[in-house]
Amino acid sequence: MLYFAVRRLVSALLVMFAISVLVFLIFFATPGVDPAARIAGRNADQVTLAQVRHSFGLDRPLPVRYLLMMRHLLVDRDLESFVNRGSRVIPQIVQAVPVTLSLVVGAAVLWMAVGILMGTAAAALRGTAADPVIMLVGVIGVSLPAYWLGEVVNLITQKQLHDTVFSWVPPPGYVGLGRDPAQWALHMLFPWLTLSLLYAGIYARLLRGEVVTAMNEDYVRTARAKGLSERRILIRHALRCSLIPIVSLFGLDFGALVGGAALLTEVVFGLPGVGKLTYDALQNLDLPVIMGTVLYAAFFVVLANALVDVLYARLDPRARHA
Amino acid sequence: MTAPVTSRARRSPGPWRTAAADLLRNRSAVAAAAVLLVVVALSLCAPLYADHIAHTDPFQSHVSGTTVVDGRTVPVLTPSTTGLGLGVTPIGPTWDTGHYFLGADNQGRDVMARLLYGGRTSLLIGFSAALLTCALGTFVGVVAGYLGGAVDAVVSRVLDVIWAFPVYLLAICLSVVLLTNGLRLGPVTVEAGSLWLPVVIIAAIYVPYVARPLRGQVLVLRNKEFIQAAVGSGAPTSRILRREVLPNVLPTAIVFVPLMTALAMLTESALSFLSVGVQPPDASWGTIVQDGLGLLYTRPAVTIAPGLLIALTTAALNVLGDGVRDALDPSARLRGGV
Amino acid sequence: MPDQPLPLQEPSDQPDQPLLDVRDLRVSFRTRTGPATAVDGLSLSVAPGEILGVVGESGSGKSVSMLAVLRLLTSPNVTVTGQVLFRGRDLLALTDKEMRAVRGREIAMVFQDPMTALTPVYTVGWQIAEQIRAHEPVSRKEAHARAVTLLSDVGIPDAASRVKAYPHEFSGGMRQRAVIAMALACRPALLIADEPTTALDVTIQAQILDLMRDLNARGSAVVLITHDMGVVSEIAHRVLVMYGGRVAEQGPRRAVFHSPRHPYTWGLLDSVPRVGGPRLRRLPTIAGTPVSPDSLPDGCAFAPRCRLRHEGCEERPELAASPDDAAHHDACRLPAGDRAALRLGARAPADETATAGEPDPSGEADQSGETDPSGETDPVDEADREMAP
Helix, strand or coil: CHHHHHHHHHHHHHHHHHHHHHHHHHHHCCCCCCHHHHHHCCCCCHHHHHHHHHHCCCCCCHHHHHHHHHHHHHHCCCCECCCCCCCEHHHHHHHHHHHHHHHHHHHHHHHHHHHHHHHHHHHHCCCCCHHHHHHHHHHHHHHCCHHHHHHHHHHHHHHHCCCCCCCCCCCCCCCCCCCCHHHHHHHHHHHHHHHHHHHHHHHHHHHHHHHHHHHCCHHHHHHHHCCCCHHHHHHHHHHHHHHHHHHHHHHHHHHHHHHHHCHHHHHHCCCCCHHHHHHHHHHCCCHHHHHHHHHHHHHHHHHHHHHHHHHHHHHCHHHCCC | CCCCCCCCCCCCCCHHHHHHHHHHHCHHHHHHHHHHHHHHHHHHCHHHHHHHHCCCCCCCCCCCCEEEECCEEEECEEECCCCCCCCEEECCCCCCCCCCCCCECCCCCEHHHHHHHHHHHHHHHHHHHHHHHHHHHHHHHHHHHHHCHHHHHHHHHHHHHHHHCCHHHHHHHHHHHHHCCCEEECCEEECCCCCHHHHHHHHHHHHHHHHHHHHHHHHHHHCCHHHHHHHHCCCCHHHHHHHHHHHHHHHHHHHHHHHHHHHHHHHHHHHHHCCCCCCCCCCCHHHHHHHHHCCCCCCCHHHHHHHHHHHHHHHHHHHHHHHHHHHHCCCCCCCCCC | CCCCCCCCCCCCCCCCCCCEEEEEEEEEEEECCEEEEEEEEEEEEECCCCEEEEECCCCCCHHHHHHHHCCCCCCCCEEEEEEEEECCEEHHHCCHHHHHHHECCCEEEECCCCCCCCCCCCCHHHHHHHHHHHHCCCCHHHHHHHHHHHHHHCCCCCHHHHCCCCHHHCCHHHHHHHHHHHHHCCCCCEEEEECCCCCCCHHHHHHHHHHHHHHHHCCCEEEEEECCHHHHHHHCCEEEEEECCEEEEEEEHHHHHHCCCCHHHHHHHHCCCCCCCCCCCCCCCCCCCCCCHHHCCCCCCCHHHCCCCCHHHHCCCCCEECCCCCCCEECCCCCCCCHHHHHHHHHHHHHHHCCCCCCCCCCHHHHHHHHCCCCCCCHHHHHHHHHCC
């Protein structure tokens, strides 16, 4: 058991290392790009450029540059934005994490509940008119651009119907959970709904496919021959087995979203999360911030992967001894 | 004499023909294909509309232009009366196909004409990126899966890393770096601001979505008797890959094309919305949504119309993709969900 | 036998009343190329405590018919008609809820592939207990205890600890034992076993057959579906041979093996390798391919592959009793008397042309079979050799 834990940890570290190298290469070794100009931001003067070149060791070989960057990021933690002089990258990220977590955790609860319900219902109602209708809702959810949906939601709740139906909707923004839980939930409600609609569609479609396949498996026939009710067969046998691939996908998606993939939703709803931080840095081409957030994302992705492994073993006894 | 009672042997049609027949019988897939055809046809007619119906250049700003509504000449842009009075309010939808059917954006450009041109860009990028991804992914998956060993180990690790990484962040990183300088990679040169830049970026980030499932298939195929037989008969590896392996994974690769196109279009629009995708003066549906961002509360049509088109097109692609999947390879999964 | 009067009694099984009485069962599928008939007017009966062996090639409708009996064909493209009388009740007319009470409690079924028959995410004991608790109001603990007993009854060593194992931790033979233990959990009056030994090693096969015999000795009737004549010859009391969704021949085991009457049965028996007797250069096979359910001929389904077919075969043969044994039926248009001689006449050229793929329409077999029914070899000797599994 200890052996597996160590091996998992080592492989997680390896992935982290690989991602950091990948990011490093994108920013520092893309052919035809001057990294100093990228890092210093738009219209940087010669002094800044020289400073950047020295600070990141751009005149030195690639591996040294990599080590220097990692030192700035992890050891000294003094990576600074060159666009907004003096604002350190790491504290900005630390400040943004709770916002992103609020958004993603709430949405994840919603989308898993709705996705599992829709997918199972569609599979159970296969052959009736309800199945294609549920799946159409799923397709629409998958096909809507998240940022656009957020804007339309804003348009409706803040402008068109704000005076009548949605007068209770607060303006876009974020209120800390610790400060006022009710306001926190109220502010997060529509971001949650928007983000979860997309993923509920994906998960419903995926789960329906899995359950339909499972219902044709031999073990379902055995369960029928045992005289179990269809409902029990569907939930305790078919759905239970179908959840295994869903959970592993969920881990990946959750990690990616916490890591910043929710940036479109954050931008549209004005939530100062990690994604918004990345977006703002992007607008200013503030590379140190972008590098910081991307590596932070990698951390969460790796963490999520490890969690998936654990969950997988809990759900699938076959994986426990692998 | 005996009467020969032979059961009539049915000539079974080939797998492709059967799949095509299945697809044609799938009503929702046919409807989706029809919707796509209409969208493509309309987009192709963009110059026709701009030059001969709306008589406008959708890439030129008309800040001080005028147009005729209900017989009265009105300016395309009026200074904003709210707030500080600094902004402008473009003309709203006239619902007159002759001019400013959907109104203008904040540079006075005809939104309808831009939508049609934007459709060309979005469809072109989505489809090209999907084809490129599927081709690259098939190549990588087949070669890694078949060769195994160190090649496979390295390729799989790289794929795992990209797979696990949030694709939008990866695309943004690549875009930020490449946007101003372009890409020079051996013989491939893509100019900064070129439409092919988002194509290459999107294709690159989604390669694992295609390569990983195909690699899995090839791993299974490699142990099948007919491959072993080909190996045993001394056929060269390139021939085995071409003649035995590729035809068997091709259905899955084809299933991925429409689904991948939908994904690529969504990604393109998101990147363009974040202004790291299609660069001005080109327009795509994503850039038009971004144009509409500042006008959301005054002229929502600028935002709503391109978004609806994206949604409609990607939904049609997804439904069509599901149909192709059911017909060709029901077990194909593009990264699980989509 | 299939035309017995309708038994009116409930559970008290009388030996002379059939436990299961299937009448004119038809199963058809809608397919992309049109309707396909998998079971075409099947009638059979199973007496209490009897082992009926149902034999046929794959696609002969043997599995489908048994799935239809338990109403396990859930596809909306399937139509099932006819009557399935179990203890006098027509199973096809029961409500879903009543049917569930029959499944697993009165009739249990075991399937071919034990590797996939159990839900992979639950322990074997949990799945057996689930079966018990679905039909009997017992506590979780009691059900668990019974699962342990059942597992040890089917010969799983150290059942008390193996009950907590997951299916993937069992070998194929162990899993099939577990599946059988589950099937026996509620002491069903009838066990339908669909190729229970096909997926297993030969040594395990014998153990599973022993297990079937044991449980039959405890009073359960068994329908054993198989394509293996050897298995049937070892265990069945009666044999039913199916071809093209119809009964080709049925009767007591001894009668079917010693004096088979249908050319298809002859083919099945001839293609079993024998330990004793002369060594054949090549095992005889039945020429041609099994009839496809979507193109069942109007006449005899086996006629296209039959060496002895004649014009009469274009009309569908009815099941008729043998002149020697009223319990032995076959559906063939050959003359009722002296089939043994016909068989020998048909076989001689068959050994040579067995691999030809297509039956020779003008072969001498037809001529000799119809006109010269005299054979030199003693048919009983032949049959005895075939009996060797």
